[in-house]
Amino acid sequence: MTTPPADGHALLAVLREPGSYAAWSVTGRDGLLRLARRHGLLGTLAERLVADGLWEALPRREREILTGSRRVAAENARLLTWEVGRIRRAFFGSGIPVTLLKGCAYHLAALPMARGRMAADVDILVDWEDLPLVEKLLGQHGWRHVKVDPYDQLYYRQWMHELPPMRHWERGREVDIHHTILPRTSRLKPKARDLLQASVAARPDDPGIRVLAPTDMLLHAMTHLFYDSDFEGQLRNLVDIDALLRHFASQPGFWEGLWSRAEGLDLALPCHYGLRYCARLMETPIPAYLLARSNRGAPPAPVAMVMDRLVPRGLVPAALGNPPALASRLAGWLLYVRSHWLRMPLGLLFGHLLRKSRKRIRGHVWDRRAV
Amino acid sequence: MKALSPFAGLAVAEIDRRLAGPGLRWRSGPFVIQLRARNIPRLGEQLAFLYAAHPVIDPPWEEVADTHLDLIRSGGWRRWWRAQAIMEEDGARPLQPFPLDHALPLFEWGWNFIIASRGNRYLMLHTAALSPDGERALILPGLPGSGKSTLAAALALRGWRLLSDEFALVRPEDGRVMPLARPVALKNSSIGVIRDFDPKAEFGPLFPKTRKGTVAHLKPPPASVAAMDRSCRPAWVVAPRFESGAGASLQPMAPEAAFLMIAANAFNYEVQGELGFQAVARIVRNCTIHTLTFGDLSEAVALLAELVAS
Numbered sequence: 001m002t003t004p005p006a007d008g009h010a011l012l013a014v015l016r017e018p019g020s021y022a023a024w025s026v027t028g029r030d031g032l033l034r035l036a037r038r039h040g041l042l043g044t045l046a047e048r049l050v051a052d053g054l055w056e057a058l059p060r061r062e063r064e065i066l067t068g069s070r071r072v073a074a075e076n077a078r079l080l081t082w083e084v085g086r087i088r089r090a091f092f093g094s095g096i097p098v099t100l101l102k103g104c105a106y107h108l109a110a111l112p113m114a115r116g117r118m119a120a121d122v123d124i125l126v127d128w129e130d131l132p133l134v135e136k137l138l139g140q141h142g143w144r145h146v147k148v149d150p151y152d153q154l155y156y157r158q159w160m161h162e163l164p165p166m167r168h169w170e171r172g173r174e175v176d177i178h179h180t181i182l183p184r185t186s187r188l189k190p191k192a193r194d195l196l197q198a199s200v201a202a203r204p205d206d207p208g209i210r211v212l213a214p215t216d217m218l219l220h221a222m223t224h225l226f227y228d229s230d231f232e233g234q235l236r237n238l239v240d241i242d243a244l245l246r247h248f249a250s251q252p253g254f255w256e257g258l259w260s261r262a263e264g265l266d267l268a269l270p271c272h273y274g275l276r277y278c279a280r281l282m283e284t285p286i287p288a289y290l291l292a293r294s295n296r297g298a299p300p301a302p303v304a305m306v307m308d309r310l311v312p313r314g315l316v317p318a319a320l321g322n323p324p325a326l327a328s329r330l331a332g333w334l335l336y337v338r339s340h341w342l343r344m345p346l347g348l349l350f351g352h353l354l355r356k357s358r359k360r361i362r363g364h365v366w367d368r369r370a371v
Numbered sequence: 372m373k374a375l376s377p378f379a380g381l382a383v384a385e386i387d388r389r390l391a392g393p394g395l396r397w398r399s400g401p402f403v404i405q406l407r408a409r410n411i412p413r414l415g416e417q418l419a420f421l422y423a424a425h426p427v428i429d430p431p432w433e434e435v436a437d438t439h440l441d442l443i444r445s446g447g448w449r450r451w452w453r454a455q456a457i458m459e460e461d462g463a464r465p466l467q468p469f470p471l472d473h474a475l476p477l478f479e480w481g482w483n484f485i486i487a488s489r490g491n492r493y494l495m496l497h498t499a500a501l502s503p504d505g506e507r508a509l510i511l512p513g514l515p516g517s518g519k520s521t522l523a524a525a526l527a528l529r530g531w532r533l534l535s536d537e538f539a540l541v542r543p544e545d546g547r548v549m550p551l552a553r554p555v556a557l558k559n560s561s562i563g564v565i566r567d568f569d570p571k572a573e574f575g576p577l578f579p580k581t582r583k584g585t586v587a588h589l590k591p592p593p594a595s596v597a598a599m600d601r602s603c604r605p606a607w608v609v610a611p612r613f614e615s616g617a618g619a620s621l622q623p624m625a626p627e628a629a630f631l632m633i634a635a636n637a638f639n640y641e642v643q644g645e646l647g648f649q650a651v652a653r654i655v656r657n658c659t660i661h662t663l664t665f666g667d668l669s670e671a672v673a674l675l676a677e678l679v680a681s
Contacts, residue, residue, distance in 0.1 A: 030435040034461045061403065061434045068491035075642045320461055 006031025008039075008235055008316035012282060015045060015239060018052040033065060034320050039235045042066065043073035043116030051112070073116045077107050083122050083173050084108055088208055090141035094133060097210050099125045099199050101178060101220060105211040106240070108202040113243035117236075121165070121174040125212075127196055128179045135163060135177070142168050143175060159185045181220050182228060183343050190223070190265040214248040215261040222274030223267055228343065230336040231314035238315060241274055242282035255290050268297030277311055310335055379423040386415040396428040396436060400551035400599050401493075401540065402486060403434065408442035411456055411474045413576075418475070421554040421575050421588050424596035438485050442474055460485060469581070476578050476586050479556055483537055486551075487638045493540040493549065494650045495638040499523035500534035500548050500605075503679045505598065507606035508548045510539050510654070512636045518613035518665070521561040524589050525668050526675065528569040533595040534603060538638075543646035546653040547602040552595045554588035562587045568668050607679060608633065608660045611671070619670035621661040621678060629660040 004010060006028050014021045014032060024032060036042045046066035049055055055063065080103075088098045100108055103119025126134050143166040147153060156164040161184060163177040180192035199210040212220060221244060225237040248254045262271035272294045278284040279291060298304050313331035318324050324332070378386070378397065389395040394405040395418075408414050438460070445455035445468060455468035458481040466484060469477040487495060498512040499519045509531075513519035520536050527533040536555040539548050554575065557565060562585065565572050573590040608629060609621070624632075633651050634640045640647045661678070665671035 026432055026435060030432075030439075033435060034439060038461050038463070059434060061437070064401070064492045065435070065437060065489075068489055071491045071642050071644070071646075075644060078644065 003028050005319040006035060007319040008035065009281075010319075011035050011039070011041065011045075011235075012239070012316070015041065015048060016242075016283060018045075018048045018054055021045075021049065021054065022057065029062065031319055031321075033062070035317065037069070038320065039233065039317065040118055041236055041239060042069040043118060044113075044236075044239065045116070046070045047073075047116035051115075070116060073118055076118045077114070079173070080104050080107050080119060080122065083168075083171070083175075084209060086141070086168070086171075087122065087124065087138070087175060090137045090143075091134070094137060096126060096130050096134060096137075097199075097208055099196060099210040099212070100202065101125050101181075101212065102224070105202070105217065108209055109211045110203065111244075111247060113240065113247055117240075121176055123176045123178060125178045125181070125192060125196060125199075127193060131163065131177070131179055135166075138166050138175065138177075142170060144169050146174065159183055161186075181223055186228070186343060188223075188227065188266050188269070190219075190267055194265060195220075214244075214251060214254060215258050216265075218244050218248070218258065218274070219262055219265060219267045219271060223270040225270075226273035226277070227267075227270040228339065230332070230339040231311065232332055232336070233317075234315060235317060238278065238281060242278050242284045245278060245284050245286065249285070255287050259290060259293050262294075262297065268294075269299065272297035273307070273311070277315070281312060281316060306334075376427050376429065377423065378419050378425050378427055381419065381427060383416045383419050386419050390415055393430065394439070396430075396432065397422060397425050398428060399425055399553050399596075400535075401549050402438065402490070402551065403428065403436045404438045404440060404482060405436040406440050406442070406478070408474070410444045411442055411471065413472075414442070414474050414478070417575055418478075420573075421475075421590050423590065424593040425552075437489070438482070440478070440481060440485070442478060444471060473578050473581055475575065475588070476556075476581050479554065479588065482553075486538060490538070490540065491639050491642050494543050494640065494643050494647050496539040496541060496633060497537070497636050497638055498539045499536045500539040500550075500603075501526045502532040502534060502603045503676070505532055505601065506603060507679070508534060508539070508603035509607045509609060509675065509679065510548070510605055510633075510658070511609055511611055512632060513611050516613070518561070518611050520555055520557055521564055521613075521668065522611050522665075522671060522675075524555045524557060524561075524565050524572070525568050525672050527555065527589075527592055527595065528565070528572055529672055529676075530592075532598055532603075533591050539605075541605070541650050541654070542602065543643055543650040546650055546657070547604055549602050550595070550599040552591045552599040554591055556586055556588055558586055559584040564668060565589065605654050605658050608654065608658045609675065609678070610662045612662060612664050613666070614664050615666055617664050617666035619663065619665040619667065619674045621663050621674060624660045624662055626655045626660065629658075630655045 003025050011032055036045045046069050084098060084104065091098060101123040103117060104122045106114035145164055146167045147164040153164050161178055161180045161182055165174045165176050167174045181190055182188055195212055195216050198213040198216055200213050201207045202209045202211045211217060221237060221241045225234055262268050275286055275291055275294045279286050310331040313328045314335040386395060390406060390408040394407040396403065396405040441459040443457045443459055445457055449455055454471040456471050456474035456477050457464060457468045458466050458477055466481055496510065496512060498510050500508050500510050501523060502508050511519045511522060523536045533552055534548055534550040538551055540551055541548055575588040578586045610632060630651055633654060663671060
């Protein structure tokens with residue numbers, strides 16, 4: 001019997017159809033579990049097996065391994081909830097709501113796809129004009145800057161979409177304070193104020209903790225993956241986007257609203273990519289009319305052709321133990337270059353890389369670590 | 372179930388062949404490891420000695436493994452000059468490399484590290500644990516330097532069943548301790564202390580100048596390995612404190628202080644959430660709890676024998 005490789009495609013297929021997990025050989029399941037762990041998807045896999053009623057049928061050792069990952073993920077969710085409460089307390093009386101992004105938002109909004117999913121930090125979005133106050137309030141309540149180097153501070157403040165991260169002195173958790181969702185130097189310019197205005201209460205009974213509206217939550221996830229990353233090790237973000245699409249699909253008007261919102265926020269390109277590659281790699285049930293309409297956001301044909309080849313190679317990992325093929329490494333490198341190209345104009349990028357490499361050569365990197 | 376051959380039944384050449392090829396797979400307590408190691412001299416022979424009584428699992432495998440570890444020999448100019456052993460797990464390298472001839476301590480610490488970060492199906496107390504009768508467990512929590520590993524080694528050499536020198540794996544559902552009968556790592560002067568305590572103690576090679584000083588591993592008693600599937604019920608908690616020249620004495624400890632000591636001493640108390648709280652509460656409720664000050668190992672062993680007999 002030949003076993004197909006337990007690669008990223010196989011893992012995606014099992015996440016899509018947890019029932020297919022049992023059809024794998026022991027070696028195959030071993031490879032799938034290891035790959036899932038490597039990509040931060042072990043807890044997600046565990047919860048999907050549970051949700052589909054497959055838990056009791058799992059072999060004992062697999063259940064034990066997955067039990068560990070479920071407990072860790074549950075602890076992570078408790079910590080996030082606690083941390084968000086602390087931030088809210090720091091903001092108390094300022095009139096600034098705590099608007100959460102990414103994994104922390106999925107958890108606080110109690111989305112089913114958040115079960116089993118780990119998130120290391122808390123990401124919040126605040127209005128540009130509120131930044132000085134937010135920084136002051138967090139500083140007063142025990143958060144300290146992690147990046148103490150003046151150039152790093154300048155780099156974040158001048159060019160990034162977030163402040164340099166702050167960490168709580170006692171609990172060690174970081175908060176990333178975003179004022180928009182793409183670097184200031186990026187070619188696309190979504191307006192953060194539009195996102196904040198459309199934000200919704202994470203839970204109906206508590207207006208003080210907010211998350212982005214469903215369409216915006218998706219557009220942010222798509223932008224993050226398809227416009228601001230190099231795809232390396234980002235498989236989980238694709239799984240997130242697929243799960244969010246499937247979750248919100250049942251809301252009336254969701255699909256219709258998604259594309260018009262993408263165009264309105266200047267995020268047509270990442271939305272096009274997100275829909276296209278979710279349909280291709282995750283078989284996400286996206287209405288055909290929307291896929292057709294989203295082609296309006298597609299890049300020029302030669303670029304689209306290249307991306308169709310690069311993205312699956314860069315995003316979906318090979319089976320563990322198999323060194324990536326040359327073509328995948330080349331794809332990874334090209335996508336890495338692309339991610340920087342999109343981030344900032346060439347002149348700026350050149351200066352930044354020069355500065356970084358000079359520091360690296362001078363060997364101060366370790367001395368400057370604040371951790 | 373397939374019949375399992377113990378390590379001792381395999382020729383060293385066969386162990387080396389498996390290490391260099393598909394991997395050598397064996398089990399200690401609840402954990403199955405698959406280890407691959409290529410071009411690391413003597414490792415196969417050292418493992419064969421220390422894990423002699425452990426069951427090797429032959430392919431084709433009927434279960435997944437908990438851990439897949441690779442020990443890799445450093446490449447480039449480090450291949451021959453000051454060669455290193457590097458530990459890799461699923462493509463990640465969580466620990467600093469060790470000199471090549473320290474591959475065994477690297478492996479032992481590496482496996483400990485993996486268990487401590489992955490064994491979250493259990494409440495993991497950073498303690499030694501032993502059983503005088505095969506049913507009840509003595510838990511020995513203590514900071515590094517408190518003498519818990521030395522005490523564990525001494526008790527194991529006096530016929531107690533070794534459950535673990537490093538982890539008490541508590542099953543949160545029923546509070547029982549699962550054995551993990553791996554070699555006991557002893558450091559510096561405690562190696563000589565145990566040699567003096569029992570000249571028949573079987574040690575692996577001495578590894579001088581590791582990050583924690585000189586290290587040697589005591590082979591676990593074969594009877595402890597043979598019984599490693601039988602869990603025990605915690606009955607005593609004794610927090611040892613070595614004090615040079617002190618006579619051995621036991622002092623009772625208040626349960627509320629014991630609760631904090633045990634919870635703080637666990638690797639993953641918070642991870643277990645409410646289960647962890649309940650598990651520690653159960654230990655505190657059901658155990659006799661003492662601190663033990665001792666300056667002489669034989670005295671301490673005698674006192675503990677008295678404690679469990681009363």
